Every structure is written in structure tokens, then in C-alpha cells.
Amino acid sequence: MNKEQFLHQLQLSLRNISVEERQEILQDYEEYFAIGLEEGKTEEEISKALGSPKQIAKELVASARIEKVEHSASAGNIMRAVWAVIGLGFFNLVLVLGPFIGVLALLFAGWVVSLSFILSPLGVLFNIIMGDFWLFDVFSAIGLCGIGIFVGIGMFFATKALTKGFIRYLQFNVSLVKGGLKHD
Amino acid sequence: MNVQFKKGVLELCVLVLVDKKDCYGYELVQKISDQIEISEGSVYPLLRRLTKEEYFTTYLKESTEGPPRKYYALTDKGRNYLHELLAEWVQFSNGVNQLIKEGVNHE
Numbered sequence: 135m136n137k138e139q140f141l142h143q144l145q146l147s148l149r150n151i152s153v154e155e156r157q158e159i160l161q162d163y164e165e166y167f168a169i170g171l172e173e174g175k176t177e178e179e180i181s182k183a184l185g186s187p188k189q190i191a192k193e194l195v196a197s198a199r200i201e202k203v204e205h206s207a208s209a210g211n212i213m214r215a216v217w218a219v220i221g222l223g224f225f226n227l228v229l230v231l232g233p234f235i236g237v238l239a240l241l242f243a244g245w246v247v248s249l250s251f252i253l254s255p256l257g258v259l260f261n262i263i264m265g266d267f268w269l270f271d272v273f274s275a276i277g278l279c280g281i282g283i284f285v286g287i288g289m290f291f292a293t294k295a296l297t298k299g300f301i302r303y304l305q306f307n308v309s310l311v312k313g314g315l316k317h318d
Numbered sequence: 319m320n321v322q323f324k325k326g327v328l329e330l331c332v333l334v335l336v337d338k339k340d341c342y343g344y345e346l347v348q349k350i351s352d353q354i355e356i357s358e359g360s361v362y363p364l365l366r367r368l369t370k371e372e373y374f375t376t377y378l379k380e381s382t383e384g385p386p387r388k389y390y391a392l393t394d395k396g397r398n399y400l401h402e403l404l405a406e407w408v409q410f411s412n413g414v415n416q417l418i419k420e421g422v423n424h425e
Contacts, residue, residue, distance in 0.1 A: 162343060162362050165387060169344040172384050183351070184359035193363040201370065308367075 137167045140181040147191030151198045159194060192221050196308050200301065207297050219304050230307060237296050244289045251282025328356060330407055332364060333392070333400040336374065342387040365390060373399055 135143070141160055148156045163184070170180040184190070199215040216234050220226050258275040261267065331350050335341055341349075347361045368374050373396030378386045392400070 159362070159366070162365075162388065163359075165342075165385060166344050166347070166362070168384050169342075169387070185357035187359070189357075190359040190363060193360065194366065197363065197367050197370070 135178065135181045137164075137177040137181065140167075140177075140184065140187050144187035144191055147188050148194060151195055155198060192218070193308070196222055200304050200308060203301050203304075207301065212297070212301075215301075215304055219307055222308070226307060230304070233303065234300070237300055241289070241293055241296060244285065244292060248282050248285040248289050251278045251285060254278040254282070327354075327407075328361070328364060329368070330400075330403050332361065332368065333373070333396065333403065336390050336392045337397065337400055340389045340391045342379075342389050344387075346390070368396070372396070 141163060144163060145156065145160060148159060166184070167177065167180055171177070181187075196215070196218040199211070199218040203211045203215045216230060219230050255272075255275045258271045261271060328350070331354070332346060335346055335349055343362060343365060346365070347356075347358045350356055350361065351358055365374065369376060369390070372393060374390045375393055376388050376390055379389050380386045
């Protein structure tokens with residue numbers, strides 16, 4: 135692969151990140167080629183030592199995605215970051231997707247519990263309409279509704295904390311897989 | 319050598335080299351790959367990450383031959399981080415060496 139092919143492949147693999155960042159990265163590698171050529175290496179030698187542009191791009195994209203999540207932790211951004219980190223290697227499929235699904239399931243379960251508690255008075259209402267009225271139901275429903283609101287408040291903070299924790303876990307994962315060596 | 323092992327160490331190598339003096343990317347890559355077999359392309363993503371985390375600042379400097387070069391300089395935050403990593407590394411490598419020594423003696 136010569137310099138042009140290397141940079142072209144890198145550019146293609148980086149198409150999903152911001153233009154300025156892509157320019158900066160390409161500049162870094164152009165500088166690398168320029169100095170290597172001055173030292174009498176051939177373009178082929180340099181690009182071979184650099185390794186696969188696709189693999190390099192994967193690492194860069196994963197970093198960029200995580201950085202984006204740090205700025206705004208929207209569901210879409212998190213999904214893209216998870217996906218990019220998984221792309222770094224099979225190893226990460228287990229290390230990232232597993233905990234991600236676990237955390238997601240936990241949060242989902244918590245919110246379902248909270249919502250169903252809060253909505254329990256609706257069940258009593260339904261029973262009343264059906265002509266099946268128990269005072270015990272009314273009190274327990276009001277109690278459940280209160281608990282549900284508390285669980286909901288708890289879940290709000292839990293969701294925030296877990297999201298933050300998971301982003302840090304992603305960062306840790308990238309720093310672990312970062313660096314790389316030949317034949318990765 | 320083991321993949322994961324080398325990856326963590328590369329960060330330490332880069333920080334140590336830049337602590338000694340400001341370096342440009344090519345220089346760093348060559349110094350490291352003289353000692354350890356690495357994929358040279360993966361040093362730049364690492365440099366970018368460390369710069370984003372404010373461990374490095376960068377500046378351009380003209381060179382006598384060819385285009386200007388981007389130099390990396392260690393910040394105070396980076397120096398603190400380096401010292402943390404170094405302490406961890408010393409503890410870790412001492413531990414491993416001790417285990418190896420004991421293991422070999424028992425053979």
C-alpha cells in the first residue's frame with residue numbers, strides 16, 4: 135500500500151467523525167509519511183509499519199464516539215459508542231455487550247416496577263367500574279403508588295449514575311484495547 | 319508478547335519519553351519501536367487520546383528539512399498521571415519479578 139492508498143483508506147474509514155478531527159488525523163499521518171520519506175524509507179515500508187488503516191480508524195472512531203457521549207449522553211450516542219467499542223475486537227463483544235445488556239435490563243426492570251406501582255390506583259378504579267369495590271384495595275393502591283413514586287425517584291438517580299459509570303467503563307475498555315501491536 | 323499487556327505499557331512509554339523532552343510523533347514511534355515491537359500506527363490514536371485528556375499540549379515547530387512538525391509537551395496534569403502510572407508499574411513489576419524468582423527457586 136502506498137501513501138495515497140493508506141491515507142485514502144484511512145479517510146474512508148473515518149467518514150463518520152467530524153471534518154476537523156478527520157483533517158487533523160490525516161495531517162498527523164501525512165507528517166509521519168513525510169518524515170519517513172526524508173529518512174529514506176519507501177512509502178510501502180512506512181505504511182506496512184503503520185499497520186492497517188482500518189484498525190487505526192476503529193480506535194480513533196471509538197474514542198470520538200465516547201467523547202461525544204461525555205458531552206451528551208443521549209440513547210443514540212451511547213448506542214453508537216457501545217457499537218464502536220465492540221468493533222475494536224471480538225474480545226470486546228463479551229466485555230462490553232454483556233454488561234451493557236445487563237445494565238439495560240436492570241434499569242428497564244426498575245422502571246417497570248416503579249411505573250406499575252404508580253399506576254396501581256388505576257387498577258382499583260377499574261375494579262370500581264366493574265362494581266367490585268374493596269376498601270383494602272384502595273389503601274394498598276395508594277400505598278403502592280407512594281412507593282412507586284419513591285422507586286421512580288430512585289430510578290432517576292440510578293439511571294444517571296449507571297449511565298455515567300458505564301461511560302467510564304467504555305473509556306477504560308478503550309484504553310485497555312488501545313495501543314495495539316502487530317497482527318491485532 | 320501478550321496483546322493486552324503491551325497496550326497498557328505503551329501509554330507509560332509515551333508519557334516517559336515526552337517527560338524527558340518534547341517530542342514529535344515520528345520520533346516517539348521510532349524510539350518505542352526500537353525497543354518494543356508495536357504497530358506504529360496505533361501510537362497516534364494514543365497521542366490524540368492523551369492530548370484530549372489534557373495530559374499533553376501540542377505545538378507546531380518548523381524543521382530544517384521538510385514540513386513543520388507537531389510536538390507534544392507534557393502538562394502538569396500529565397506529569398501527575400505519569401507518576402501515578404509509574405508507581406503502579408513499579409509495584410506491579412516488582413510483584414511479578416518476586417513471583418518469578420520464587421517460582422524458579424522452587425524448581
